[in-house]
Amino acid sequence: MPPSEDELLAHLMAHDIQPTRQRRxxxxxxxxxxxxxxxxxxxxxxxxxxxxxxxxxVYNTLGLFARKGLIREVIVDPTRVFYDPNTREHHHFYNVDTGRLEDIDADACAVQGLPQPPEGTVAEGVDIIIRVRNA
Incomplete structure (x- = not known):
């Protein structure tokens, strides 16, 4: 069920985003x-x-929403960027034939043996995109 106008407003304000008409x-x-x-x-x-x-x-607002953590930016290749309102930890299947992106539960993928990040940095997250094509 889509969020109500009040829920959208609260969600924007909780992420410190001024809720202009266009942003709403x-x-x-x-x-x-x-x-x-x-x-x-x-x-x-x-x-x-x-x-x-x-x-x-639209482009500026999507960038703002992503920077503020309201949505995730999913870059499947240099020319294809999707915006995902699901900000919980999860991964994706990307169908290169259809251009469709589907969620994968984070528990369905185990990532082990990650290298230490460069000095002075910390890991922010791991995004897995599994590219598939139609059989």
């Missing part, structure tokens, strides 16, 4: 259901009933 519209699209959307998908959906946000506004 973009958040409404992202959190409508479990999904992985590209910036162009978000732009198309936000403007489906008429212009509400420019391409620059």
């Amino acid at each position: 519209e973009i958040a409404r699209v992202l959190f409508a259901r479990p999904q992985h959307l590209s910036a162009d998908d978000v732009l198309r959906l936000v403007n489906a009933d008429g212009p509400r946000a420019s391409k620059a506004t």
